[in-house]
Amino acid sequence: MERYDKASLNAANVPLPEFSQNEGSLVATLKTLLFFTVLMIMLPIGLYFSSKVYVFEGTYGMSNRDSYFYAAIVAVVAVHVVLAMFVYVAWNEGSRQWREGKQD
Template sequence: MQTTTDLRGNDGSLLTVLKTLLIFTIMMITLPIGLYFATKSYVFQGSLGYSSNDSCFYAAIVAVVAVHMILALFVYAAWNEGAQQTRVGKQD
């Protein structure tokens, strides 16, 4: 049977997990879309002078790379968070 201190510890870790998930969800929505439009307009069309089709293609590549980087960061954060909980939870 769990005591109230155990439940409070679980609530704290649950809030930490939900906060991490919320941060990465917001990053997953905003960063790739923002990078797509910013690189399309300012970098590829503005600075480099690419055509509209070419700039869309290269901006999409930038957005896909951003998605993969965010996913890698999420896996890294989740892995470290699990390792911390294991170390804290196994104090005998």
């Protein structure tokens, strides 16, 4: 095998890509994803049980069977709200990064 020295390998003088800006956006994206993942798990489950016990059985005096049904509807609506919020945040974050990249 031939041996190459550093000068001959870097003869093209190709600038190295800067990853520091990409690392910051990657960390921000992962934090956003982690936040919405936790929210997607905790919010529907919490709303299901709290609305079942406190709202439908406690306040409205519904039977156990009816409160299951309406609490499930509340949980499904919560899932859709979290998904819509995630899409909105991801869309705005992507367009912001695109605008910043375009101005450079």
